[in-house]
Amino acid sequence: MPPVESVTQKQSADPSRRSFLAGLLAAGGAAVGALLAVPLVRFALYPVLARTTEKSWSDVGKVDEFQSLTAPVQKLVTIEQRDGWRKTIKQQPVYVTKDSQGALIVISAVCTHLGCSVRWIGEQNKFVCPCHGGMFSAEGKLLGGPPPRSLDQLETKVEDGTLKTQYQFFRPLIHTKEELA
Amino acid sequence: MADSADPRSGFRAWLDHRTGIDSLLRHALDEPIPGGAKIAYVFGSGLLFLFLSQIVTGVFLAMYYVPSADHAHTTVAYITKEVTGGSFLRSIHAYGSSAIIIVLLLHIIQTFMYGSYKGRRELVWIAGCVLLTLMLGMAFTGYLLPWDQKAYFATTVGTNILSEIPWVGNGIKELLRGGTQMGTLTVSRFFMLHVFLIPAFIFVFVAMHVYSFRKAGAAGPVTEDPIVPKLPSEPFYPKQLVMDMGFAVLIIVLLGFLAYLWPTELGPKSDPSDTQFLPRPEWYYVPIFQYLKYWQGSTALLGILVIPGIVGLLLVGLPFFDRSMERRPWKRPISVGIFTAVLLGLAALGVISHREDTRNPGVAAQLHAQREATRAFMSAKFEPELSGGSLAAENKALANPDAAKGKEIFEAQSCNACHGDNGVGTAAAPKLIGIGAKYDAAKLQSLLLHPTAKMTAGGMPTPDLKDDEMKQLIAYLQSLK
Numbered sequence: 037m038p039p040v041e042s043v044t045q046k047q048s049a050d051p052s053r054r055s056f057l058a059g060l061l062a063a064g065g066a067a068v069g070a071l072l073a074v075p076l077v078r079f080a081l082y083p084v085l086a087r088t089t090e091k092s093w094s095d096v097g098k099v100d101e102f103q104s105l106t107a108p109v110q111k112l113v114t115i116e117q118r119d120g121w122r123k124t125i126k127q128q129p130v131y132v133t134k135d136s137q138g139a140l141i142v143i144s145a146v147c148t149h150l151g152c153s154v155r156w157i158g159e160q161n162k163f164v165c166p167c168h169g170g171m172f173s174a175e176g177k178l179l180g181g182p183p184p185r186s187l188d189q190l191e192t193k194v195e196d197g198t199l200k201t202q203y204q205f206f207r208p209l210i211h212t213k214e215e216l217a
Numbered sequence: 218m219a220d221s222a223d224p225r226s227g228f229r230a231w232l233d234h235r236t237g238i239d240s241l242l243r244h245a246l247d248e249p250i251p252g253g254a255k256i257a258y259v260f261g262s263g264l265l266f267l268f269l270s271q272i273v274t275g276v277f278l279a280m281y282y283v284p285s286a287d288h289a290h291t292t293v294a295y296i297t298k299e300v301t302g303g304s305f306l307r308s309i310h311a312y313g314s315s316a317i318i319i320v321l322l323l324h325i326i327q328t329f330m331y332g333s334y335k336g337r338r339e340l341v342w343i344a345g346c347v348l349l350t351l352m353l354g355m356a357f358t359g360y361l362l363p364w365d366q367k368a369y370f371a372t373t374v375g376t377n378i379l380s381e382i383p384w385v386g387n388g389i390k391e392l393l394r395g396g397t398q399m400g401t402l403t404v405s406r407f408f409m410l411h412v413f414l415i416p417a418f419i420f421v422f423v424a425m426h427v428y429s430f431r432k433a434g435a436a437g438p439v440t441e442d443p444i445v446p447k448l449p450s451e452p453f454y455p456k457q458l459v460m461d462m463g464f465a466v467l468i469i470v471l472l473g474f475l476a477y478l479w480p481t482e483l484g485p486k487s488d489p490s491d492t493q494f495l496p497r498p499e500w501y502y503v504p505i506f507q508y509l510k511y512w513q514g515s516t517a518l519l520g521i522l523v524i525p526g527i528v529g530l531l532l533v534g535l536p537f538f539d540r541s542m543e544r545r546p547w548k549r550p551i552s553v554g555i556f557t558a559v560l561l562g563l564a565a566l567g568v569i570s571h572r573e574d575t576r577n578p579g580v581a582a583q584l585h586a587q588r589e590a591t592r593a594f595m596s597a598k599f600e601p602e603l604s605g606g607s608l609a610a611e612n613k614a615l616a617n618p619d620a621a622k623g624k625e626i627f628e629a630q631s632c633n634a635c636h637g638d639n640g641v642g643t644a645a646a647p648k649l650i651g652i653g654a655k656y657d658a659a660k661l662q663s664l665l666l667h668p669t670a671k672m673t674a675g676g677m678p679t680p681d682l683k684d685d686e687m688k689q690l691i692a693y694l695q696s697l698k
Contacts, residue, residue, distance in 0.1 A: 057455035064462040068469050072270070072309075075302035076277055082301045112625060121281070121288070121295035123601040126638055129629055145629075152631040166631055166678060 083120065092116065093193065093200040096132060102140055102199065108133035108156045108163070108174055110145065115203045128203055129153055130190065131163075135175050142190045142201040143176040149183040151208050163187065184211050246454035251437030251446035254457035257331070258435070259464040260324035266465040267317045268419065270472075271355075274310040275412070282362070284408035286401035289364035290486040291602045297483050298599040308476030314356050316468060318501040321349060329556055332544030333436040336443025339536040341433060344426035346533045351419050353501075358411035360499060364404060366587070369487030370496030372407075373399055378509060381521050399489070439544045484591040495583050497574075504566035507573075528559065622686075623693025630680050630690075640697045646675060653695030661691050 094113040102109070108131040117124045129145040145153045152167035162179055163172040171179040176187035191202040205216040225233070233239040250258070281300060283292045296303035325345075328334055334342040361372040376399070380390035395402025436443050437450075451457075488494075498506050512520020531538070539552055546553045574580050627633060627640075635646035642648025656664065665687070668677050682690065 054455055057459050060459060061455065061462055064459075064466050068466055071469055071473055072273060075305050076273070079277055079300055079302040079306055080280060082299075082303075086301075110629065112628070118601060119604070121291050121299075121599075121601055122604045124604040124638075127625075127628065129625075150634075152634045153629055155629065167634070 091202050091204070093195075094203055096130065096142060096192075096199040096201050099140070099194055099197050099199050102132050105132065105134055105140075107158055107161075108143075110156065113201060113203055130201060130203070131156065131176075131187075132199065133174055133176065140192070140199065141175070142192050142199070144188045144190055144204075144206070146188070146205065146208075147183055148178075148185045148187065148206070148208055149181070154187065184209060185213065188213050246452065246458065248431065248435065248453040249446075249450035250435045250453060250457055251441050251450045252448040253451040254453075254460055255438070256460055256464075257327055258457060259461050260320055260327055261430075262461040263320045263464045263468060264317065264324060265423070266461075267313055267320060267468060268423070270469065271310060271313050271317070272416070274306050274313065277306055278310060279412065284362070284404050286364060286404050288602065289362060289404050290483075293363040293365075293483055294599055295601075297480075297595075304480045305476050308479075308481040309472050311481040312472050312475050314359060315499070315501065316472060317352055318356065320468075321352060325349070326560075330546050330553070331436065331439050332443070332546070332549065334536045335539070335542060335544060336433070336436070338429070338433045338436070338443070340429040341426060342536045343533060344422045344429060347422045348419065348426060351415055351422065354415050355411060355419075356499065356501065358407040358415065361404065361407045362411065363483055364487050365484035366487055366491065366494055366590075367484050367496060369399065369489065370494050371498050372403070374496050374506075375498070375502075378521075381517055383518055383522060436544075439546065441544070443542060443544060482591050482595050484587070485594045493583060493586075495580060495587065497584070500567070503570050504563040507566040507570035531555070617692060617696060619689045619692035620696040621693075623689035623691065623696075626682065626686055626690045627693055630682075632680075635676070640694070646677070649694055650697045652697065654698075658691050658695065661694055662687060665690070 092115075094115055096111050096113055110129055110131055112127040113130055114125060114127050117126065131143050131145055133141055133143060135141045147154050147165040147167065147170050149165065149168055149170050152165050154163040154165045154170065154172060156162075157164050161174065163174075163176070164170070165181065165183070168182050170181035170183035172183075172187050173179055176189065178186045188204075188206045190204060193200050207214040207216055225239075229239075278296060281292050281296050281303070283289060293307070296307055298304070328342075328345070357372075357375060361368045376390045376393055379393070380386040382389065391397055393403070393406060394400075395406050434446065437446055437448055441448055497503070509521065535552075539549075541549075543549055574584060633639075635643060636649050637643045637646075640649030640652075642650070652661070664672070665680060668679060680687075680690070
């Protein structure tokens with residue numbers, strides 16, 4: 037490159053070379069930016085895109101003990117909740133009961149109104165929520181009170197004579213049953 | 218140039234009128250380089266680029282990292298094993314620290330050999346020396362943060378070495394550790410230094426370094442007069458900028474390959490009770506580590522304070538001692554000789570340390586075992602940490618069957634809806650942990666049966682329980698500690 041006296045001379049002397057190099061710089065900058073940006077974006081989005089709470093099956097009890105069921109019975113299921121890099125092991129109450137056809141079902145004890153745990157009141161033959169008086173039938177059907185929908189039924193399966201359920205939380209205060217991740 | 222027939226688009230002109238950005242850019246880019254652009258001048262901006270890369274990757278790592286002795290290792294394991302791109306970004310950050318040391322060395326060697334510290338450049342040099350120290354501080358503080366075995370023990374040794382400094386050493390050690398022992402306060406302190414304090418000083422000294430450099434001007438080749446340049450100059454933009462950018466691309470591509478092919482490992486969580494562990498610092502601290510082995514007992518003062526003090530003073534004071542304007546290295550045999558001897562000495566210390574480790578069968582076997590433990594930990598699946606609530610729940614159930622029953626009642630009655638799982642409290646109602654220390658069983662029962670006006674106003678219902686259930690619930694409340 038020939039030596040130049042001043043900056044302005046240099047600019048007017050060789051504009052095409054200067055703009056070519058500017059393009060090269062822009063390309064280099066974009067390449068470096070992209071190389072860093074792609075992993076950074078994926079890194080930041082990980083908890084949004086990945087399912088942190090995987091569905092898992094919890095034991096409810098032996099099927100035999102529920103066969104002669106005449107009223108809903110409360111069981112505590114142990115669930116593991118993932119919260120990023122930590123997990124919480126906790127117990128959640130569920131009710132084992134029978135639907136209108138007499139098949140075993142498991143329903144969540146979480147009231148669909150504001151999330152209190154409903155209680156089975158044998159004398160009244162219904163579930164009553166202690167918080168605001170929501171009422172549900174033995175199958176979990178909404179009978180009255182503020183709740184917007186019936187109690188939520190959980191997925192079940194029987195394995196080696198053991199009733200298992202997939203415990204889940206559902207969005208309260210809406211008419212449809214919608215899973216919370 | 219902007220007065221008549223302004224060729225810039227409306228927005229460019231508007232922006233320039235408001236900000237003066239064009240003249241700022243022109244001033245930055247048209248810096249004259251006597252003798253023209255050279256590959257030898259790329260190291261300074263390479264360091265700036267690496268520092269920016271460390272900031273970006275570091276900020277993102279902080280999205281998941283938790284600076285506490287309980288969680289640091291789990292969160293780093295989570296980043297490394299679970300989060301998409303986590304291992305890659307952490308590796309870029311870890312290798313980036315090594316790259317900074319390498320490019321710093323090249324930058325210092327170039328500046329020294331070219332005599333570019335001469336001719337009214339004392340402040341450029343001193344700010345550079347401070348930046349070297351700050352960067353070594355970044356490496357030292359960052360190394361602890363993963364809280365694995367090597368981090369824990371290397372920092373234990375590192376802070377113990379500081380305590381050998383006469384008079385103030387012990388104070389510095391305890392200030393850094395947050396006490397006499399390494400623990401969770403040490404992690405917090407190192408995190409604060411690594412993420413807030415040292416970077417803030419780096420910003421200040423980078424500004425001083427660059428400003429005083431631009432004030433003095435680029436020094437040019439070794440034959441150039443450092444004060445009044447005589448060679449024809451070439452502006453920084455575009456040729457030198459293209460070279461600098463090329464160097465930056467080379468750095469990031471190399472880091473990317475390293476991070477992809479050999480991701481940085483994480484060892485097992487620190488175990489202070491491990492008496493076998495042999496700590497080894499990062500490669501750039503090995504020569505100092507080896508050097509310190511020779512100065513124990515009565516000579517410690519000489520080795521740890523006097524000699525490093527003299528070397529440091531010689532380094533920082535270089536532009537004051539060496540006042541001649543001669544820049545050609547072959548005409549400066551004494552300073553170049555000392556500089557080369559120090560560098561070779563450090564390299565030799567590194568080699569000696571490596572040979573001692575490989576030739577001592579006991580040491581070699583232990584280091585091998587440590588590498589195997591790291592490999593085993595890396596190949597194991599990520600194990601999430603059990604939250605405090607879960608632990609409490611398990612312990613209570615074991616301790617007292619009444620309390621375990623009480624816990625079921627607590628949940629069945631939806632007490633946890635407002636008081637939180639395991640009585641941790643929520644916005645709706647206070648926590649119940651420790652309530653057993655405040656009230657005895659009789660008082661708890663009377664509060665449950667006859668809530669105070671404040672409790673009723675807060676929405677606390679009266680539980681409808683049989684006597685034995687009430688007893689179990691109270692047993693559970695008392696177990697919440």
